[in-house]
Amino acid sequence: MPRVVTLTTDFGTGSGYVAEMKGRLLHARAPITLVDIAHDVPAHDIRAAAWLVGQACPAFPPGSLHLVVVDPGVGTTRRLLWARVGDQEFLCPDNGVLSRVLASVPAPVARSLHVAPAASATFHGRDVLAPAAVALLEGAEPASLGPPAGPIVRLSWPEVRETATGIHGEVVHVDAFGNLVTNLPAVLWPQLAAAGRLRVGDHDVATVVRTYGDAPRGTLVALVGSQDAIEAAVVEGNAAERLAAGMGTPVTIPCDRSP
Numbered sequence: 001m002p003r004v005v006t007l008t009t010d011f012g013t014g015s016g017y018v019a020e021m022k023g024r025l026l027h028a029r030a031p032i033t034l035v036d037i038a039h040d041v042p043a044h045d046i047r048a049a050a051w052l053v054g055q056a057c058p059a060f061p062p063g064s065l066h067l068v069v070v071d072p073g074v075g076t077t078r079r080l081l082w083a084r085v086g087d088q089e090f091l092c093p094d095n096g097v098l099s100r101v102l103a104s105v106p107a108p109v110a111r112s113l114h115v116a117p118a119a120s121a122t123f124h125g126r127d128v129l130a131p132a133a134v135a136l137l138e139g140a141e142p143a144s145l146g147p148p149a150g151p152i153v154r155l156s157w158p159e160v161r162e163t164a165t166g167i168h169g170e171v172v173h174v175d176a177f178g179n180l181v182t183n184l185p186a187v188l189w190p191q192l193a194a195a196g197r198l199r200v201g202d203h204d205v206a207t208v209v210r211t212y213g214d215a216p217r218g219t220l221v222a223l224v225g226s227q228d229a230i231e232a233a234v235v236e237g238n239a240a241e242r243l244a245a246g247m248g249t250p251v252t253i254p255c256d257r258s259p
Contacts, residue, residue, distance in 0.1 A: 002031035003137060004064040008053060009125065010041040011069070017123070021067070024130035028137040037066075044072040046096045047155060047247070051173045053090075054100020055227055062087035065136065067129050068097045075121035080128055082136075082145050083110040083152065089136070091129045096155035103157070110149035111142050158183050167191060167253040171200070173227075174246055178238030182251045184230040191253050198222035198232055199252040203243050205232045212236075 005025060011017040018039050025034065037056050041049045049070035057066050071078075071093040079094040086105040090098060094112075102108060119127035132145055160183060161168045167188060173181040180200060184192075192198060198205040205222045207215050215221050217236045220243075225231040232239045232251070240246055 002033045004035060004060055005032045005133060005137070006035045006037050006057070006060065006064060006066045007039070007069075008037040008041065008049065008056075008066065009039045009069040010043045010045065010049070011039050013039050015039065017126070020123075020126045021069070021130050024126055025067075025133055028134045030137045030139075032137060035060075041070050044070070046070055046072070047099075048173070049097045050099040050101075050155060053097055054103065057088055057090075057101060058086070058104070060088065063089070065089045065091070065133055067125070067133060068092035069125035069129065070097055071095065071124065074124050079149065080113040080115065080124060080132075081110050081149055081152065082113060082132060082142050083108045083149070084142070091132055093124070094149070094153050096153045098152060099155040099157065102152065102154060108152065109142075110152055112146045112149040114146045160184060160188075164255065165252070166195070166199075166255045169251050171245060171247055171249040171251060172229075174240045178234070178240040178242075179225065180232040180239050180243070180245055180249070180251075181225060181227055182230050182232075184251065184253065186224045186228040186230065188230060188253060189224050192222060192230060195254045197254060198230065199254060200232050200239075200243050201245050201249045201251075203245075 053068055081094045083090045085101050085108040113132055115128050158170050169182050169184040171180045172183045205220050207219055207221045209215050209221045209223050212235050215235050219235045222232050234242050
């Protein structure tokens with residue numbers, strides 16, 4: 001059965017860089033199934049990449065190999081990694097892109113990759129990660145890729161706080177629809193329903209629904225999304241634009257219905 005190999009980058013959907021990486025991967029003699037997770041991660045946005053990888057990669061079959069190239073530090077002293085996290089394998093820069101994956105599986109096995117002198121200083125995805133993937137696909141042991149890596153870089157992630165005025169968090173992801181995904185977990189749904197509103201920045205989202213279609217088009221709503229987090233959305237619209245909000249915007253479930 002072909003092994004699944006995924007690609008996540010900030011190269012852009014029309015980029016020749018993606019084709020170059022795929023070309024290198026297709027040198028593998030072993031059969032593979034190539035899957036594009038995304039190539040429109042905001043440029044250099046490690047946190048956005050970490051969120052996407054943490055959400056998407058665990059859905060793949062055991063043994064899938066994920067190449068993640070969002071790498072503003074390419075060519076510097078930052079390391080490149082092979083890591084096994086649970087039943088998934090990753091090849092990526094050691095810059096925090098695995099932060100969300102590691103939140104659920106905190107004990108990975110990892111190797112620091114050798115970088116050949118001939119590798120381009122500006123395209124390690126093509127010249128280091130893709131060849132490492134080919135070696136693994138053809139049966140190489142991870143130990144041949146480099147020495148044990150030790151601790152992996154992890155980004156700090158905002159925590160939910162509870163005060164006398166409510167439960168506080170922030171927007172941690174803006175999806176392609178402009179939905180504002182927060183770090184408030186789905187288990188807080190009863191509190192959201194009781195409050196009857198979600199405060200996003202300086203705006204109240206006063207319609208709480210089960211799903212988008214439960215309110216008329218253009219309505220600003222709060223709900224639990226598919227990522228098991230509370231989010232703000234506009235039915236058939238764009239909440240990020242409507243509320244002028246983005247990653248880091250504070251959100252609150254008020255403790256009561258008072259203004």
